[in-house]
Amino acid sequence: MRQTPLLKVEGLSICFGLPGASIEVVHDVSFELAPGRTLALVGESGSGKTLTGKAVMGLLPRGARVSAGRVLLQRPDGPVDLLRQSPAVMRQIRGAQVSMIFQEPMSAFSALHTVGSQISEVLRVHGMCDAAEARKRALDMLAEVGCPDAARAYAAYPFELSGGLRQRAMIAMAMIGAPRLVIADEPTTALDVTTQAVVLDLLRRVSRDHGLATVLITHDLGVVANMADEVVVLRRGMVVERGEASAVLTHPGHSYTKRLIDAAPRVPESIAVHAPPERDDILTVDGLSKTYPGRHRSFGRPASPVYALSDFSMRLERGRTVAVVGESGSGKSTVAKLILRAELPDPGATIRFNPRDGQPMDVTSLAGERLTEFRRKAQMVFQDPFAALSPRMSVQDILTEPLVIHGLGTRSERRERAAWLMARVGLSPDHLGRFPHAFSGGQRQRIAIARALALKPELLVLDEPTSALDVSVQAEVLELMGELEGELGLSYLFISHNLAVVAALADHVMVMRRGRVVEEGAPDCIFNDPRHPYTRALIAASPEPDMHRRLDLTAVACGAGEPNTWPEPFGYNGEAAPQLIEVAPGHRVRRAA
Amino acid sequence: MIRFLLRRTVTMVLTLVAVSALVFIIINLPPGNYVSNQIAEMRSSGEAAGVERAAALIKEHSLDRPLWEQYLIWIGAAPGPAGFNGLLQGNLGWSFELARPVAEVVGETAGLTVIVNLAALMFVYLVALPLGTIAAVRANSWIDYIASLIGYIGLATPNFLLALIMLFYGARYFDIPIGGLMAREYEGEPMGWDKFLSILTHLIVPTIVIGTSAAAAVMRRLRANLMDELNKPYVETAKAKGVPPVTRVVRYPLRMALNPFVADIGNLAPQLVSGSVMISVVMSLPTLGPILLQSLRSQDIFMSGFVLLFVSGLTLLGMLISDILLAVLDPRIRLAGREGA
Numbered sequence: 001m002r003q004t005p006l007l008k009v010e011g012l013s014i015c016f017g018l019p020g021a022s023i024e025v026v027h028d029v030s031f032e033l034a035p036g037r038t039l040a041l042v043g044e045s046g047s048g049k050t051l052t053g054k055a056v057m058g059l060l061p062r063g064a065r066v067s068a069g070r071v072l073l074q075r076p077d078g079p080v081d082l083l084r085q086s087p088a089v090m091r092q093i094r095g096a097q098v099s100m101i102f103q104e105p106m107s108a109f110s111a112l113h114t115v116g117s118q119i120s121e122v123l124r125v126h127g128m129c130d131a132a133e134a135r136k137r138a139l140d141m142l143a144e145v146g147c148p149d150a151a152r153a154y155a156a157y158p159f160e161l162s163g164g165l166r167q168r169a170m171i172a173m174a175m176i177g178a179p180r181l182v183i184a185d186e187p188t189t190a191l192d193v194t195t196q197a198v199v200l201d202l203l204r205r206v207s208r209d210h211g212l213a214t215v216l217i218t219h220d221l222g223v224v225a226n227m228a229d230e231v232v233v234l235r236r237g238m239v240v241e242r243g244e245a246s247a248v249l250t251h252p253g254h255s256y257t258k259r260l261i262d263a264a265p266r267v268p269e270s271i272a273v274h275a276p277p278e279r280d281d282i283l284t285v286d287g288l289s290k291t292y293p294g295r296h297r298s299f300g301r302p303a304s305p306v307y308a309l310s311d312f313s314m315r316l317e318r319g320r321t322v323a324v325v326g327e328s329g330s331g332k333s334t335v336a337k338l339i340l341r342a343e344l345p346d347p348g349a350t351i352r353f354n355p356r357d358g359q360p361m362d363v364t365s366l367a368g369e370r371l372t373e374f375r376r377k378a379q380m381v382f383q384d385p386f387a388a389l390s391p392r393m394s395v396q397d398i399l400t401e402p403l404v405i406h407g408l409g410t411r412s413e414r415r416e417r418a419a420w421l422m423a424r425v426g427l428s429p430d431h432l433g434r435f436p437h438a439f440s441g442g443q444r445q446r447i448a449i450a451r452a453l454a455l456k457p458e459l460l461v462l463d464e465p466t467s468a469l470d471v472s473v474q475a476e477v478l479e480l481m482g483e484l485e486g487e488l489g490l491s492y493l494f495i496s497h498n499l500a501v502v503a504a505l506a507d508h509v510m511v512m513r514r515g516r517v518v519e520e521g522a523p524d525c526i527f528n529d530p531r532h533p534y535t536r537a538l539i540a541a542s543p544e545p546d547m548h549r550r551l552d553l554t555a556v557a558c559g560a561g562e563p564n565t566w567p568e569p570f571g572y573n574g575e576a577a578p579q580l581i582e583v584a585p586g587h588r589v590r591r592a593a
Numbered sequence: 594m595i596r597f598l599l600r601r602t603v604t605m606v607l608t609l610v611a612v613s614a615l616v617f618i619i620i621n622l623p624p625g626n627y628v629s630n631q632i633a634e635m636r637s638s639g640e641a642a643g644v645e646r647a648a649a650l651i652k653e654h655s656l657d658r659p660l661w662e663q664y665l666i667w668i669g670a671a672p673g674p675a676g677f678n679g680l681l682q683g684n685l686g687w688s689f690e691l692a693r694p695v696a697e698v699v700g701e702t703a704g705l706t707v708i709v710n711l712a713a714l715m716f717v718y719l720v721a722l723p724l725g726t727i728a729a730v731r732a733n734s735w736i737d738y739i740a741s742l743i744g745y746i747g748l749a750t751p752n753f754l755l756a757l758i759m760l761f762y763g764a765r766y767f768d769i770p771i772g773g774l775m776a777r778e779y780e781g782e783p784m785g786w787d788k789f790l791s792i793l794t795h796l797i798v799p800t801i802v803i804g805t806s807a808a809a810a811v812m813r814r815l816r817a818n819l820m821d822e823l824n825k826p827y828v829e830t831a832k833a834k835g836v837p838p839v840t841r842v843v844r845y846p847l848r849m850a851l852n853p854f855v856a857d858i859g860n861l862a863p864q865l866v867s868g869s870v871m872i873s874v875v876m877s878l879p880t881l882g883p884i885l886l887q888s889l890r891s892q893d894i895f896m897s898g899f900v901l902l903f904v905s906g907l908t909l910l911g912m913l914i915s916d917i918l919l920a921v922l923d924p925r926i927r928l929a930g931r932e933g934a
Contacts, residue, residue: 091835
């Protein structure tokens with residue numbers, strides 16, 4: 001017999017605006033959740049998954065209100081409807097019986113208070129124990145969620161902890177009041193892949209140990225496959241599919257679910273091997289390093305310099321794609337900045353850019369006219385299409401501005417070019433007069449790509465071009481970039497934190513960690529025959545919507561640590577790293593010989 | 594923390610030295626000074642005896658030396674006609690116009706100026722913080738509108754007009770004394786309980802008049818800042834923990850929104866001093882503002898020099914205090930140098 005559900009959501013509808021003129025954004029959502037089970041609310045942005053979660057907590061933003069439905073929480077003295085409790089009663093329930101884990105631990109913690117005081121505040125607010133006892137329990141909880149030094153984490157401010165530790169502290173804060181229901185809103189989206197794997201494992205362990213019911217809000221079906229017992233798929237505020245996770249993921253009943261599963265990036269199982277063609281390199285980089293000096297203070301010794309990038313070399317063949325993959329702090333963005341001359345590298349580096357017609361350029365010493373010419377030929381697409389487009393310029397102005405700056409074409413020619421660009425990236429030229437806010441995230445990224453193409457560049461640097469987008473949109477944008485590459489003879493330098501995303505596009509993959517390339521090679525080498533423990537950790541940590549391929553935490557643990565914890569022969573000896581050694585043709589690994 | 598304090602204090606002293614040089618250069622920029630102007634005047638009216646006396650003054654105060662020497666003698670880093678005898682030795686200089694030592698003229702006035710400004714500062718924060726907070730938390734409600742209305746009136750009313758209105762109605766309905774900072778009979782008397790009380794009652798109107806516009810400005814800015822902070826995720830976190838509403842606002846977003854105002858303490862001091870000149874004239878307050886104005890007009894260089902330096906010193910002190918407070922309030926500033934984990 002099934003257990004009585006702890007949480008029962010019945011016919012929940014949420015709308016924005018005043019009665020009479022309101023828009024319904026969540027429509028008739030129902031589900032129930034038994035203790036000890038995890039239910040995933042899955043959907044893309046705008047699907048209403050977060051609003052549903054917040055409605056349970058009574059945390060709806062200003063302007064939103066529940067128009068129908070009940071949210072029943074089973075309590076010892078019978079079920080209560082969370083939507084119809086007084087603010088005082090809700091305060092008693094929040095934190096003590098229902099708690100929440102937020103997406104961005106950095107902004108969800110106050111920067112002005114220590115982590116410990118924010119965690120133990122839950123106990124103090126609910127009058128569960130005195131200050132000394134609260135401190136003790138907070139320390140125990142921090143240790144339980146895997147903080148290596150609980151006392152230090154307790155006394156630290158949020159910005160002093162790493163992203164993974166911050167999210168652990170967030171989980172400790174959600175757990176300390178011993179709630180029976182936890183709502184986790186994209187709990188690992190802001191984390192690096194390897195950290196995500198570890199935190200997901202922690203969440204699973206904690207909810208099992210404490211017999212929690214968990215509502216997991218996520219857009220990532222890979223996370224769902226690893227975590228959830230049940231799935232509710234939401235689209236535009238409506239439930240399109242509901243059921244056991246294994247059933248939904250292996251035999252999706254609704255075409256939308258099927259599309260979501262197909263769009264999720266995967267680590268490929270086999271990749272066709274490219275025949276080695278004649279080389280015509282558009283970009284040659286050798287011995288690229290970047291050191292940032294430590295911050296000087298007026299008194300006292302200067303901090304030690306930061307080695308953002310050490311001895312980076314690469315070849316980018318014309319018409320092909322090199323992918324640089326790494327987590328935050330790996331130096332991948334530094335590579336992009338140096339190659340585009342946004343910053344100058346340490347002396348001794350060479351960056352040669354070989355345009356199709358014209359003289360090769362030495363990028364580090366370009367100046368004046370030649371630098372302008374280089375900037376025309378090498379363009380960049382940024383990560384966040386919401387921030388990268390000025391909200392006060394029409395699309396027409398956005399697309400013609402690069403031409404105006406470089407003094408190209410007449411007014412009517414520029415207009416024609418803008419219309420052509422719009423059509424080329426799959427948008428209607430009729431929409432040139434609109435402003436960016438009228439477009440969705442994927443459409444904006446198409447506009448950003450069109451802008452990068454305006455000057456007929458030969459090299460595009462793509463800095464995480466899809467990581468701000470929904471999965472289904474991400475697949476479309478990647479496809480568009482693949483088309484453009486062949487059609488316009490573009491070469492890409494593709495920078496990403498996600499190994500699975502680059503798989504479709506890359507001809508050569510370089511995996512970076514702490515400013516150094518640890519492994520590079522054709523995608524088939526990297527995915528089918530990864531040699532370096534860090535590459536293996538990255539592959540093992542990528543969640544996929546496949547119930548039979550769960551995260552392999554031993555592989556993650558082995559490679560995701562600091563370089564000097566890597567097993568022989570890969571470990572670093574202090575600052576000294578081993579060399580890149582060719583293990584197969586074109587496949588190089590950083591290891592001792 | 595001690596290192597931080599030491600560093601800030603050293604910087605402050607160095608700045609003060611630089612400021613003193615600047616002040617001295619600036620007050621000597623217009624040609625002539627009080628004494629040379631007088632000599633020229635007496636020459637044209639043919640008063641030979643006066644000219645001689647004035648020439649003696651020039652000798653006595655080294656006004657015939659090059660400017661940099663004059664500066665060193667003024668601050669007491671070089672020997673003048675009477676040996677080392679400058680600011681460092683506690684001699685504030687001589688007021689030519691009033692024919693009295695600067696110390697004597699400024700003495701009590703400087704203290705009173707500080708008191709008036711401190712009172713105004715406290716008034717600003719005591720009024721603006723609660724009103725601004727309430728206006729932000731209850732944004733677009735009647736209480737927000739009333740607070741805004743008061744704020745706009747405070748910003749828009751000329752201070753001297755407000756002073757006159759308040760003096761009139763204050764005297765008429767509340768028996769608040771008019772003008773001055775103390776009753777006549779206490780002037781020049783040593784400080785005592787009665788004198789202190791008298792000063793307090795006289796302070797009420799000037800404090801409100803000087804502080805109102807600043808309070809209104811602070812209030813408007815606090816409202817805007819706090820409304821931004823109230824939408825931050827960490828406020829939602831606090832709500833999700835079950836923290837009651839008042840604690841939720843005061844403990845988290847309000848503390849975050851306070852930073853700019855703490856940083857502003859240093860800037861407020863000179864504003865209040867220069868802004869209160871008109872008020873001081875209208876209400877006949879014995880503060881530094883009118884003295885500074887008069888000494889600048891008559892090119893009474895030692896007098897104006899000292900007053901300017903005094904105000905700069907107040908500003909620097911204010912900044913030191915706000916630096917310390919910021920470091921205490923905000924760990925991000927305090928720990929900026931510490932290694933992250």
